[in-house]
Amino acid sequence: MRYMVTYDLMEASRNMNQWFGATALSMASYPMFSMVPNPAFQWMAAWGEVTERTFQRMVVKPDWGIESITGQDGRDHLIKIETVVEKPFGDLIHFDVQGRDEMDRRVLLVAPMSGHYATLLRSTVKSLLPDCEVYVTDWHNARDIPVSSGKFDIEDYTLYLMDFMRALGSDLHVIAICQPAPLTLAATAYLAELDPDAQPRSLTLIGGPIDPSAAPTEVTDFGHRVTMGQLEETMIQRVGFKYKGVGRMVYPGLLQLASFMSMNAERHGKAFINQISRVAQGEASDRDPHNKFYDEYLAVMDMPAEFYLSTVERIFKAGEIASNEFVVAGHKVDIGAITRVAVKTVEGGKDDISAPGQCVAALDLLTGLPDDMKASYIEPEAGHYGIFAGRSWRNNIRPLVLDFIDANSEAPARRARTAPKKARKSRKIAAE
Incomplete structure (x- = not known):
């Protein structure tokens, strides 16, 4: 695991999923499809919007947002x-x-x-x-x-x-x-x-x-169950070429996020399905409870x-x-x-x-x-x-x-x- 290519593959996977979401949103939002009374396009656009936002937030440092x-x-x-x-x-x-x-x-x-x-x-x-x-x-x-x-x-x-x-x-x-x-x-x-x-x-x-x-x-x-050798081999990676810390040994935030999500996979999965439904029905907003929570939760650092x-x-x-x-x-x-x-x-x-x-x-x-x-x-x-x-x-x-x-x-x-x-x-x- 301690190779730059592993880190870059993980980042490439994140980037690809973000692109899939953006593509689905753009295609389903094409003006011509508004003439077709098929809710599938609304759900496709909603899935794309939620997916793009989800994977984009993983590499963005949140703003404090405290102005006054x-x-x-x-x-x-x-x-x-x-x-x-x-x-x-x-x-x-x-x-x-x-x-x-x-x-x-x-x-x-x-x-x-x-x-x-x-x-x-x-x-x-x-x-x-x-x-x-x-x-x-x-x-x-x-x-x-x-x-x-x-x-x-x-x-x-x-x-x-x-x-x-x-x-x-x-x-x-x-x-x-x-x-x-x-x-x-x-x-x-x-x-x-x-x-x-x-x-x-x-x-x-x-x-x-x-x-x-x-x-x-x-x-x-x-912490008691795993050995230090196991942790070093399975959790540690070198930062890829995209960032200033190229070559630095890190515990990647994306890897830890995957561990966090797996601990409550059913609850997180249900939350995202419900959010897609709300977006499709026009009931979601940029700062609704789901986005407020996951914008912070998904923003991880190495x-x-x-x-x-x-x-x-x-x-x-x-x-x-x-x-x-x-x-x-x-x-x-x-x-x-x-x-x-x-x-x-x-x-x-x-x-x-x-x-x-x-x-x-x-x-x-x-x-x-x-x-x-x-x-x-x-x-x-x-x-x-x-x-x-x-x-x-x-x-x-x-x-x-x-x-x-x-x-x-x-x-x-x-x-x-x-x-x-x-x-x-x-x-x-x-x-x-």
């Missing part, structure tokens, strides 16, 4: 996304709300590098913007990074997080979502040892695999091979974070060195990826942190996605996270918190 928010002054404030720190494998970006004073709550959202872009956190960012200054780790697609930029594994990821925290200063609250939770915990502990003044005030870990073996799932079982392999080997198989044996740049990081950063864990009761028990295990590792600076919460009905997006996040988890931030700030936030959307009858936040 309504402030407490009743005015719409434009959003400007600015780069604070620029690095080869990822940037630190800031959502600057134009015309608004800087908020007291300064939040760093650590986005996953797990096959999707940081825009997966769009709704999380939108929900925090009215009350916080929001910064996000915006990871780059490995296929676009030249080989000359070097490697990027979980140690490099941890060092990136440390640099981002240093750049923002200690008056900061970090929220790590899903996959980066163990590495964010390690980065905070490393800062506690090397640069205590750069530590954030609080750390919230949401649905992360701190100790994957604490509550096994299909994901953890897979991961550096060394990052993917080291995550499986060291986080899932060896459990280096869970056993407090994680090493960064030759230095053994001691999680117990965290003594003044308040830590909260959030889990979903129906999370089938990072099951309840995996994330809260972080609190047992914090041997140097007083118990009154530790907290945990389980949202009973939330799945993996629901703990950082959707109704569970908006109505239950987000208020608790903001309370935790305020409780561990130097002083209470000056500005009142924005009321939950369902309790307000004023204009909703603009997001298009």
